Structures are given as C-alpha cells and as structure tokens.
Amino acid sequence: MATKAAKEQLFAEVSASCTRTITRIAFTHESDPMLRRxxxxxxxxxLWIALDGYRGAASLKTFATSVAQKRCMSHVARRAREPRQVALPVDLPCAAPPPDEVALRNEQKRRLDASIQLLPVPQREAIVLCFEGFSYGEMAAILGISANAVMLRCQRAKNRLRAIMERRPLI
Incomplete structure (x- = not known):
C-alpha cells in the first residue's frame, strides 16, 4: 500500500462492493441483531487494518471475504467463552432474608449486646460462654467453679436479660 489516499480508495471500493457479502457472512455467525451490527x-x-497488507494477489472481494470469515470465527470463539445469560423469573425466591428482617435481627443483637453489658461480671461471663455453645461442664472448667454454680449464673443472667429486654428499648 503506497499512500493513505490509495488505502481510503480501496476501503471505499470494498465498502461499496462487499458490504452485502460481509453482512450475510455476519448473519450466518450471529443471530442477535445488535451483536450482528x-x-x-x-x-x-x-478490513481497514488488513488493507495495509493487501497486495492484489487475490480479488478485493476474496480478500474482504477472507477477513470477514476470520473475524466471524474469532467472534464465535469469543462468544462461546462468555457465560450464558438467562432471564430470571420475577417471582424467584431469594435465599437471603428480606432487608427489613436483617435490620430487625441486627437491632435485636445490638440490644442484646447492650443488655449483656448491664449484667454483673460473673453473670456476664457465664452467659457469654453459654451463647458460644459451651456445655455447663466446659464453662465450669473455664471459670473455675462448679457446674451447678455455672447453671445458677446462667439462669440468673437469662432472667435478668429477659427483664431488661422487656422493660425498655436500649439505645
């Protein structure tokens, strides 16, 4: 290719004579009208880029068709690698709880945490270990007291927490 003007002339020629062929080739590889455009x-x-390498060994139509075919093949290969998108139904159930329920749970947790802070330290220690899932025997070993003393502390902590939570909302 000698000059930019010669390239522009070749491109104009290709556009005028091969646009229908290029469009048909694209149609055979892509069914979605937007993606086809x-x-x-x-x-x-x-084609514009490839015209730099056009030497006239084949007809311009053959050259353009070859470029179009190769571009379509790379398009198909690229689309095959893309994940498929499927429209989801409007009534699709969600595994996550609704936002208002999450907000309510968070508020209840915050209130419970604030209420625990109002307990005496021995009851607070016992109830926190209880909430963490430890057995009375394990809590007794951790706290260095008897299992009966742990049960008593937990029971008192639960009763006091219930009274605090029912009495007033904490801020």
Missing amino acids: ELVQDIQLA
Whole structure:
C-alpha cells in the first residue's frame, strides 16, 4: 500500500462492493441483531487494518471475504467463552432474608449486646460462654467453679436479660 489516499480508495471500493457479502457472512455467525451490527463494524475495522497488507494477489472481494470469515470465527470463539445469560423469573425466591428482617435481627443483637453489658461480671461471663455453645461442664472448667454454680449464673443472667429486654428499648 503506497499512500493513505490509495488505502481510503480501496476501503471505499470494498465498502461499496462487499458490504452485502460481509453482512450475510455476519448473519450466518450471529443471530442477535445488535451483536450482528457490532460484528459488521468489527469486520470493517479489521478490513481497514488488513488493507495495509493487501497486495492484489487475490480479488478485493476474496480478500474482504477472507477477513470477514476470520473475524466471524474469532467472534464465535469469543462468544462461546462468555457465560450464558438467562432471564430470571420475577417471582424467584431469594435465599437471603428480606432487608427489613436483617435490620430487625441486627437491632435485636445490638440490644442484646447492650443488655449483656448491664449484667454483673460473673453473670456476664457465664452467659457469654453459654451463647458460644459451651456445655455447663466446659464453662465450669473455664471459670473455675462448679457446674451447678455455672447453671445458677446462667439462669440468673437469662432472667435478668429477659427483664431488661422487656422493660425498655436500649439505645
């Protein structure tokens, strides 16, 4: 290719004589009209770039068709790697709880945490270990007291927490 003007003339020639062929080739590889238009534009861009290497060994139509075919094949390969998108039904159930329920739970947790802070330290220690899932025997070993003393502390802590939580909302 000698000059930019010669390249522009060749591109104008290709556009005038091969646009229908390029569009048909794109149609055989892409069924979505929007994606097909993009593919035709990609082919035209590829032709513009490839014209630098055009030496006239084959007809311009053969050259353009070859470029279009190769671009379509790379388009199909790229689309095959993309994840498929499926429209979800409007009534699709969600595994996560609704936001208002999450907010309510968070508020209850915050209130419970604040209420625990109001307990005497021995009851607070016992109830926290209870909430963590330790057995009375394990809590007794951790706290260095008897299992009966742990049960008594937990029972008193639960009763006091219930009274605090029912009495007033904490801020």
